[in-house]
Amino acid sequence: MDAESAYLFRHALLRDAAYQLQLPGDRARLHGLAFALIEDLCGGRPLESPPLDAPEPAPFAPHATDPFAFELAGHARLALRDGAPYVAAAALPFYLRRAAEHADRAFLPWGEECWVELAELSRGGIRTAALRNAGNAAHRRGRTNAAEGHLENALGLAREDRDRRSEGLTLGNLANVYRETGRTGQAESGYEQANAIQREVGNRRGEGVALANLATVYRETGRVEQAERGYEQAIAVGREVGDRRSEGIALGNLAIVYAETGRVQSAEQTYEQAITIAREVGDRRLEGIALGNLALVYRATGRMQRAERGLEHAIAIHREVGNRRDEGLTLGNLASLCMATGSVEKAERGHERAIAIHREVGNRRGEGIALGNLALLYGKTGRTEQAERSHEQAIAIHREVGNRRSEGIALGNLAGLHQETGRVEQAERGYEQAIAIHRAIRLRYFEGATLCDFACLLHLQGRTVDARARWSEGARILREVKAEAELCRKTDGMRAICANAGVPEIREEPLSVGDGPTIDA
Known part of the structure; x- marks a missing residue:
């Protein structure tokens, strides 16, 4: 350990010892002081947001406190310990929500835990909404088992409260988990129920989202014409209610249908529309995903340089917004492109970096897919033992997370390796x-x-x-x-x-x- 590290270690140790020597009431007062100072430095507290269970979600209004919201929630929690009056009781749920919303937007790892704690402090529709958001946060990080648990709890609460709108939203979110883990029949049923409930309660925005998700099931199960109709209906609903973001997402998915059925020009045009909408609404994540998918069209049509530039642009956006999950996925696509163009060493490094990112963010599903792609590279470069090991590791992960779709693909790829050998x-x-x-x-x-x-x-x-x-x-x-x-x-x-x-x-x-x-x- 160098001198500077040793000094910092001793400083931290002494600081913690001094903190522990304080009486509990004095510690609470110190946290209250820290809370007040941080709020003051950031220009005061943000305005109160509409209730979490409001019928129409309000757009998130950024504030200077957002980067410190997680820390502010921690100070509020400790300042309120044993009923100390150094912070208003409402400050903890207020900053837990701000911290969770900021984490979701910035792809930070503490969103799930903040939503869970907020749910524990809340009642009624707010508790249900917080648990639903916890499930969605866990799902984004590849924690499918945790996501399913949170969403099932939220669904139970919604039904207990007879909140049909919340029930429909939660069924749709739970169906997302089913789809990602290969339970296609349950996913389709969940989306159909969600769609029916949203129609019943007159939630056209929610109906459009459910239609788009159902169309994705149709696409993934080979029902191409139904998928195309479903996406077109979702786009129409998005335009009707002015939900530009959902319209952009559905357009991006419709472009996938066009690409998979050989309608390259339509795919390009539709991806470009999705990119335009993403830029209009300021959704950099959606823009990065659409740019990456458009690059795959360039690759499929032999425009390798444009494909490489598009993937690199998408990766830059994901890094800019801190979207490590999609950065890992896009790095894997760039690595596959490098393999196709003969840049084997660059491809191998790209797959390894993608795997490292998936492990860092806990995206086991993405890790399994990336290991399978690396196994294909090993097989094509004559490293049979490494290829076989990586295929087997990928299959084990797919089974662990319940990703039946990728398990089947990986088993077919391993069978091809066995055939070749x-x-x-x-x-x-x-x-x-x-x-x-x-x-x-x-x-x-x-x-x-x-x-x-x-x-x-x-x-x-x-x-x-x-x-x-x-x-x-x-x-x-x-x-x-x-x-x-x-x-x-x-x-x-x-x-x-x-x-x-x-x-x-x-x-x-x-x-x-x-x-x-x-x-x-």
Whole structure:
């Protein structure tokens, strides 16, 4: 330890000892004094916000005390210990809310704990709203189990109080957790209930949000046309009620549908609209996400330099606003781009940095996905043992957090590694497990893609009939979900594998009589 560190350590130790020697009443008075001084230096206390359970959420009005709100809440808590009168009793819930709202906006780690403490101090609708916000804060940090617990408690309170509006909002938030953890059926049911309740109570803003979330379930389960209609309805509701932020979010999600179905020009235009709205409402996080997604369109269409610039711009925004969670996700996308352009070392460093950020912010879901991407890099660079270990670590995390979607994808990727290294039985089991998960959660795109991969394995083993059946089913699914570009990639890959092995290509089965649509006379 250097001299300066030693001095600071001794200073902190002596300061703490001096504090502990004070009588409890004197300590409370010191905290009251510190509270008053900080408030005074920041220009006084902010104006009172509308109630947390107000029907229409008020925009957050920043104040000079916000960076110190967490500290002010701590001083208020200690100044009020044993009923000491050095701070007004209302100061603690006031600054707990300010600290939580500031933490949510600035992506700081104490939002959840502040909301939970505020809930403990509150009653009625405010308690329910605080618990719901605690669940959302935990969800943003990847703490899905904690998020589910908070939201279930909030839902119970809303039903106990017969607060239908709050019940609908909480059901929608709980459905977000279900969707992220692979419980697609529960998520869809939750969004449908949330939508019905918001219609019942006349909350058009909440209805629009529920429609957009339901559309995301449709998109992720291959119901592309329903997804597109759902996003369009959500956009219309956002415009009707003047909710520009929700309109921008729905536009960004609609752009994903366009991109996934090959409508590149529409995707670009729609992302640009989302970016314009994000800038208009000052939502830098939404802007960063939309810029990052637009960069993925550039990558898919071969505009690698624009893609790299877009991802770097998105990362810069996430860093500016302290959004470490999305910074980690976007770093992973940039690393995958580097791998595609042959910058292997840069790609590896990018994936490692992404994993470090996910661990730092407690985003286990993101960590699992990033480990899977790093495993793909190891596999492509011949480091089979490291690839296998990373795939297995990723799968373990996906199971831990209940992320069935990514578990199925990772099992398929590990099966591909087993196939490449001649472990046919393990590859076959892996493909079957992956396909079973994709079917269970109705992830049609990946079901189709994995069936095509499995068909290639079977074909190389001489099981031509089975291979043809699976290839035909996979190709049909990819066409159904409008993923013709992926089918072209799979077809090119299959032809290369067959040419390398000196075997004929897999031929798709013709439709049998009755498989096509009928026309009534």
